[in-house]
Amino acid sequence: MSMALVVEAVDLKKTYMLGKIPVEALRGVSLKVEKGDFLSVLGPSGSGKSTLLNLIGALDKPTEGKLLIDGVDVSTLSDNQLADLRRKIGFVFQFFNLIPRFTARDNVELSMSIVGKSKAERRKRAEELLEIVGLKDRMDHKPAELSGGQQQRVAIARALANDPRFLLMDEPTGNIDSKTAKEIISLIKNLNEKGVTIIMVTHDQHLAREAKRTVQMFDGVISSDVVN
Amino acid sequence: MKILDVFAYSFSAIKLRKLRAALTTLGVVIGIAAIVALLSITQGLQATITDQLERGLAADTLIVIPGSSALGGGAGEGGGFGGGEGFGGGSTRALLYINYTSQINSLSPNIVTSLAVIQKSGYIQNGSGITRPVTSIVGVDFAQFANAFPTTFVAASGSIPTNPADNDIVVGARVSYPRLNGTLFVQAGQDVTLIWTNNTVIPFVNETYTAHISAVLDRIGGFGLGGPSDTSVYMPLSQAEKFFGTDEADMIIVKLKSSDLDVVNSTSTTITNYFGNQVSVISATAVQSLLSTIFSTVSLFLGGIAAISLLVAGIGIMNIMIVSLIERTREIGILKALGMKSRTVLHIFLTESIIIGLMGAIIGIASGWVLANVVALFLGRGGIIGSALTITPILRPEVMLGALGFGVGISVIFALYPAWRASKLKPVEALRYE
Ligand SMILES: Nc1ncnc2c1ncn2[C@@H]1O[C@H](COP(=O)(O)OP(=O)(O)OP(=O)(O)O)[C@@H](O)[C@H]1O
Ligand SMILES: [Mg+2]
Numbered sequence: 001m002s003m004a005l006v007v008e009a010v011d012l013k014k015t016y017m018l019g020k021i022p023v024e025a026l027r028g029v030s031l032k033v034e035k036g037d038f039l040s041v042l043g044p045s046g047s048g049k050s051t052l053l054n055l056i057g058a059l060d061k062p063t064e065g066k067l068l069i070d071g072v073d074v075s076t077l078s079d080n081q082l083a084d085l086r087r088k089i090g091f092v093f094q095f096f097n098l099i100p101r102f103t104a105r106d107n108v109e110l111s112m113s114i115v116g117k118s119k120a121e122r123r124k125r126a127e128e129l130l131e132i133v134g135l136k137d138r139m140d141h142k143p144a145e146l147s148g149g150q151q152q153r154v155a156i157a158r159a160l161a162n163d164p165r166f167l168l169m170d171e172p173t174g175n176i177d178s179k180t181a182k183e184i185i186s187l188i189k190n191l192n193e194k195g196v197t198i199i200m201v202t203h204d205q206h207l208a209r210e211a212k213r214t215v216q217m218f219d220g221v222i223s224s225d226v227v228n
Numbered sequence: 229m230k231i232l233d234v235f236a237y238s239f240s241a242i243k244l245r246k247l248r249a250a251l252t253t254l255g256v257v258i259g260i261a262a263i264v265a266l267l268s269i270t271q272g273l274q275a276t277i278t279d280q281l282e283r284g285l286a287a288d289t290l291i292v293i294p295g296s297s298a299l300g301g302g303a304g305e306g307g308g309f310g311g312g313e314g315f316g317g318g319s320t321r322a323l324l325y326i327n328y329t330s331q332i333n334s335l336s337p338n339i340v341t342s343l344a345v346i347q348k349s350g351y352i353q354n355g356s357g358i359t360r361p362v363t364s365i366v367g368v369d370f371a372q373f374a375n376a377f378p379t380t381f382v383a384a385s386g387s388i389p390t391n392p393a394d395n396d397i398v399v400g401a402r403v404s405y406p407r408l409n410g411t412l413f414v415q416a417g418q419d420v421t422l423i424w425t426n427n428t429v430i431p432f433v434n435e436t437y438t439a440h441i442s443a444v445l446d447r448i449g450g451f452g453l454g455g456p457s458d459t460s461v462y463m464p465l466s467q468a469e470k471f472f473g474t475d476e477a478d479m480i481i482v483k484l485k486s487s488d489l490d491v492v493n494s495t496s497t498t499i500t501n502y503f504g505n506q507v508s509v510i511s512a513t514a515v516q517s518l519l520s521t522i523f524s525t526v527s528l529f530l531g532g533i534a535a536i537s538l539l540v541a542g543i544g545i546m547n548i549m550i551v552s553l554i555e556r557t558r559e560i561g562i563l564k565a566l567g568m569k570s571r572t573v574l575h576i577f578l579t580e581s582i583i584i585g586l587m588g589a590i591i592g593i594a595s596g597w598v599l600a601n602v603v604a605l606f607l608g609r610g611g612i613i614g615s616a617l618t619i620t621p622i623l624r625p626e627v628m629l630g631a632l633g634f635g636v637g638i639s640v641i642f643a644l645y646p647a648w649r650a651s652k653l654k655p656v657e658a659l660r661y662e
Contacts, residue, residue, distance in 0.1 A: 059565055059655040079570055086655075087567030097562045097659065101244050111566045113233045158566075 005071070006166050006197050007033040007056055012065035014051050025051040027220035028065070033166070033199065038192040040208035041201045043217030049201040050094065050170055052217070056199065057168045058085045070165060087115050090159030092169040094201075096151045098143040104130060104154045105139040111161045129157035133187060149180035156187065166197035173207060185210050229572045238579035241552070249584060252541075252548050256588025257595060259538030260635045264596025264628075266530040268621040269603055274523040276619055281512055281519070286455060287487035289376060291510040292332070292342075292480040292499055294324050324477040324507065326465070336498050338484050338491050343372040344477035346468040350424040352403060352461060354414045362403055363459040365422060367468020370398065373456070376483045380456045386416030386443035394467045397422070397439040401447040402458040416444050422461065424472065437471060439463065455481075482509075489513060538634065541588070542642035545581055549646035553577070560650055561658025570651040577647030578640055585639025589632045596631075597623055 014026040025048045033039060041049050054060040055067060058074055067074045069085060077085065098107045108126040117125075130139050133153035143151050152172055159167055172188070173181035185207055192198050192212075200211060208214050209228055216224040229237075242249045326344040333342055346367035353359040371390050374381045381388070381398075389396050397420075405412050414420050418441050426433045448458050456462075469475055482499065484491055496509040553560075560573055600621035607619055 054656050057565070059659070083564070083567050083569040085567075086565060091565055093565075093659070097558070097565070099559060099562065101240060110563075113237075114229050114563070114566050114568045114572070116230055116233075162567075 004035050005032055006035050006037070006069070007031065007199075008066075008068040008071075009052075009056070010066040010068075012052070012055060012062045012067060014048070014055065014060070015063045024220055026055075026062070029217075029220075029222055031215070031222065031225075033197060035197055036192070036195055037197050038189075038212040039199045039215055040211035040213070041199065041215045041217060042203070042205070042208050045203075047217040048220045049217055053168050053170050053199065053201055057089050057091045058082050059091070087162055088165045090162070090164035090167040092152070092155050092159045092167065092172050094170040094174055096143070096148075096155045098151055098154055098158075100143050103140050103142055104135055104146065104150075104157075107143070107154055108158045108161055111158050115162055125161060126157070129160055130154070132160075133157045134183070147180075149176045149184065152176060152180075152184060153187075156184070160191070160196075164196070166199065167191065169198065169200040171201055171203065173202065173204065181207065229568065229575075234572065234575050234579055235583075238576050238583060241556070241576075242580055242583060245548075245552070248548055252544050253584050253588040253591070255541030255544040256538070256585055256635050256639065257592040259534060259541045259638075260589050260592025260631050261596035261599055262534035262537055263531055263634070264593050264623065264631050265599040265603065265621075266534055267527055267627050268597065268600040268623045269619060270523060270527045270530060271624065271627070272600070272604060272619045272621040274520065275622055277519060278516055280449060281515055286377060286379075287492075287512045288484045289455070289512075290482040290484065290492065290496060290499065292324065292482060292503075292507050293478070293510065294506070295508055324480055326469070326475050326477045328477065329480060331502075332480060332482060332499065335502055336495050338486070338495050340483045340485055341372065341375070342480050342482040343369055343376060344465065345479045345481060346465065346472055346474065346476070347460075347478045348424055348472055350422060350461075352399075352414070353421040353423060355418060355420070358413070359423065360403075360406060360413060362400075362461050363457060365424060365461045365463065365468075367463050367465045367472070369465050370462070373462070373481075376481055377455045380446070380448045382446045383416075383443035384446040386441065388443045392442065392464045393440075394464065394470075395437070395439045396442045396464065398443045398445060398462040399441055400445050400456070400458040400460050403461060404444040414441055416441050422463070422471075426473070428473070435471060487513075535634070538638050542638040545584060545639050546642040546646060549577060549581065549643050550649075552580075553646045553650045556650075557653060557658050557661040560653050561655050561661065564653070564655040565659060573653075574647045574651040577650050578643055581639040581643030581647070582636055585636040586632075588639070589635030592635060593623075593628055593631050597621070 009029055009031040012026050012029040012031075013024070016023040016025055027048075029048070029052060031052075041052070043049050051060075055062050055074075056069070058069065058077075061075060070088070072085070074082070074085070099110065102110065105123070105126050108129055109122040112122040112125060127136075127139065130136060133156055135150060135153055135157070138146060138150060141150075143154070146154065156169075156172065159169075167188075169188070173184055176184065181204070188198060188200065189210060198211075200207075202208055211228060213225070213227050215222055216226075324344075326346070329342045329344050333339055347364040350362060350365040351359050352362050370381075370388055370392055374388060383398070384401065388398055399414065404414055404416075419438055420441060421436050422439050424435045426435050445456060445458070448456055463471070482495070484495055492511045492513050496511060496514070499509050500507060563573060564570075600623070604619040604621050
């Protein structure tokens with residue numbers, strides 16, 4: 001039964017220490033995400049959305065609680081195993097996080113080169129993906145030569161390169177005008193229809209409605225979780 | 229991540245900061261160049277001196293001189309290493325007499341023959357009345373001497389008489405043409421005057437006699453350590469006894485059956501013991517081993533100084549690695565978020581330092597070699613050492629490999645800490661870094 005669960009969080013807590021003052025970013029979050037699901041996570045600034053996404057993305061460890069990804073308890077994993085886990089997760093950051101000295105193509109290739117794919121395979125796949133996100137004619141451009149929306153699409157292509165089990169997106173349309181945002185959301189929906197599990201953090205109510213399920217966060221806890 | 233991809237990634241990071249990388253590499257270049265230049269010059273010098281030694285003293289001969297210091301009785305009147313009647317061993321000095329040769333001959337079956345040599349410094353005056361000093365006036369049995377040094381006691385012009393008349397002499401090549409430019413001072417067939425200042429009487433007396441040059445030797449080179457030298461004059465032993473008024477030998481040359489180290493050493497000991505440690509026995513082997521000890525100490529010392537400059541380069545590498553680590557914190561966060569292992573992050577940073585170290589070492593070896601040759605050219609032009617010695621720098625493969633290994637090694641060692649810190653960065657924290 002848990003086989004279909006991609007993410008299972010039980011009473012997750014995350015406390016940051018600001019000097020001697022504890023900041024409770026998550027105060028007990030429980031969440032189940034099934035394969036093929038499309039979640040949008042809404043909530044005011046500082047409510048713990050990014051913190052939750054970082055935990056699910058195996059970029060950080062919870063202070064308390066249990067987090068199973070693909071049925072594996074993250075807290076039991078070594079540094080090395082966490083790295084392996086991250087290879088199965090596509091992460092799209094709030095601020096793109098592309099490597100500035102690399103072209104769009106090289107940025108997409110990078111995630112594949114990390115997992116040890118051959119140059120030829122990488123190249124072919126990178127070009128395919130960039131075509132899917134509509135950047136066929138921008139492959140040799142560096143991030144500085146691309147618009148915000150184009151950079152975000154490169155980031156999405158990079159996240160998809162290793163055929164991830166699921167896609168985590170932190171405000172994928174946050175810095176983008178509404179027209180580009182629409183393009184990106186239809187791209188995301190497309191991916192979901194092809195079976196990619198998606199968790200997307202957003203501020204935008206309209207965008208949130210495009211997802212299958214909307215999770216509302218408030219002050220470090222989930223205040224509502226509804227199917228659209 | 230594949231090795232080639234790690235390399236390509238590291239290279240792209242270096243390329244981004246070309247000037248900085250070049251300056252860091254320059255540090256390695258300077259250190260390696262200094263080491264290579266110093267070592268190849270000292271090794272070239274050592275080879276030159278060893279070569280000169282070998283020409284001056286055959287490996288199968290021993291030189292017995294009075295006195296008991298390590299290398300013999302110091303530089304006496306006779307010049308060269310050969311010692312002479314000068315100061316030196318003081319109270320422990322035994323005298324060697326010409327007729328000791330028969331006793332020495334019977335000491336060991338390894339001894340073929342031995343010959344006594346009297347040598348004093350003096351002057352030679354040519355037919356036009358011009359006087360020049362000669363390193364030594366040597367009294368020796370021509371036939372025996374030629375026998376002991378068959379390759380060097382060889383006439384270039386005239387011929388060396390086997391049964392010389394009292395006034396027959398043989399002169400070294402540079403006695404005949406001192407300036408090496410073809411201007412002859414004396415030549416075979418001419419009569420010359422030999423002058424020796426007798427300081428055994430007071431007041432000193434200049435003894436002179438007219439001699440006939442029967443031969444000029446082939447040019448030998450080398451120091452004339454016991455064997456024939458370019459700057460000496462040779463007269464029959466019996467004539468030397470009369471001229472110098474002595475039957476003391478300044479040295480006795482012992483010819484051995486072989487140049488085997490065992491034979492050389494055991495015969496040396498036998499002779500030294502026979503004379504109750506009152507004489508010194510010099511062999512080319514002993515001098516060479518002493519010299520190579522001196523040279524390895526000097527090389528080590530100079531190399532050590534040069535190595536310090538490489539340490540400075542290492543600190544430079546560490547410095548830019550730390551700067552680079554700070555600049556690229558966010559980038560490392562991205563790499564880790566994409567699933568790069570800590571080990572690979574470590575490899576990327578170390579590879580950067582290896583690239584810098586390798587480039588620095590290769591350029592350093594090449595420029596050190598050029599530097600060594602320039603310095604050798606300068607020294608060879610009669611700068612410091614004089615035109616007698618020409619140095620050909622030697623770059624031995626093990627020095628080259630050593631320099632390469634050292635350059636890369638230092639780079640890696642100093643990059644270890646920054647690389648380790650980079651590898652330990654936590655992905656979220658690195659990604660938050662501005
Ligand atoms: N590294 C940290 N150290 C200290 N406090 C932190 C750290 N990261 C997050 N916080 C705090 O945790 C709380 C949740 O932060 P988080 O980034 O998850 O919010 P968010 O919901 O993503 O907000 P936004 O919509 O503005 O991105 C905030 O109060 C924030 O100040
Ligand atoms: Mg956030």
